[in-house]
Each structure stands twice: as structure tokens, then as C-alpha cells.
Amino acid sequence: MSDPACLATPSPLSGDDATTIETLLELRRELTPLHHVPGRIRLRLGFGLVRLLPRFNGASPEGWLGRLPGILDVRFNPAAASVVIEYDPRQVPPESWNRLIEGDDRDAKATARSLLGRA
Incomplete structure (x- = not known):
């Protein structure tokens, strides 16, 4: 049976842009x-990421990230605590990663x- 609290929390997969943006802002930290x-970026995953996993309501983060415009492939490496994201630099300008991850x-x-x- 589904948890009512879980149903009340929007999933980043819900298609709600505000939820997607807020999730990206939380993940970036x-x-x-x-x-x-x-076309390719490798990121170290912080331990605080574990507390964000319930926001995905059972969906895989790589599946969610892979649905974003311009993202071609997402590969998590749990042993190295990293993720490789392949993207189309025509849709996702390379400099946008710095602003997204390290900007204010x-x-x-x-x-x-x-x-x-x-x-």
C-alpha cells in the first residue's frame, strides 16, 4: 500500500518544472x-545525496536525469561515488555546468x- 505522505510529495519526475528546478538546486550541493x-562531465557524489533519494519515490536518479533536455547518458559508479553525464553541448553549453553546480x-x-x- 502506498504511503500517503509519499503521494503528497511531488516527485522530480512529475513534470513540474518548479519541482525539477528545486531538485537540481538541492542535488548540486x-x-x-x-x-x-x-559533452562529458564526471562528478563526485557527496554523502548527503543519500538523504535526497526519497524525493525520487522509487524512481532511479539516472532515469530522471536522463530525461532532462540535452542529457544523452548518465552512468553512476557507486564504488567510486561518482557519476558521468554525457550531454549534447549544443543543448547544454559546457559553461552552464559551472554555473549550475558552483554558482550562487x-x-x-x-x-x-x-x-x-x-x-
């Missing part, structure tokens, strides 16, 4: 860029909105 070339909240939110086509 747990990511550290390790290597980046246009305002820049990160504006970048997320732009990447989702909601600028």
Missing part, C-alpha cells in the same frame, strides 16, 4: 566536478530554468 570536457543560488536557478527551456 552534493556534486563536485572532477573532470569536464565538452540565483545563477544556478537561472541556469536550470534556461536548460529546461523556461528562461
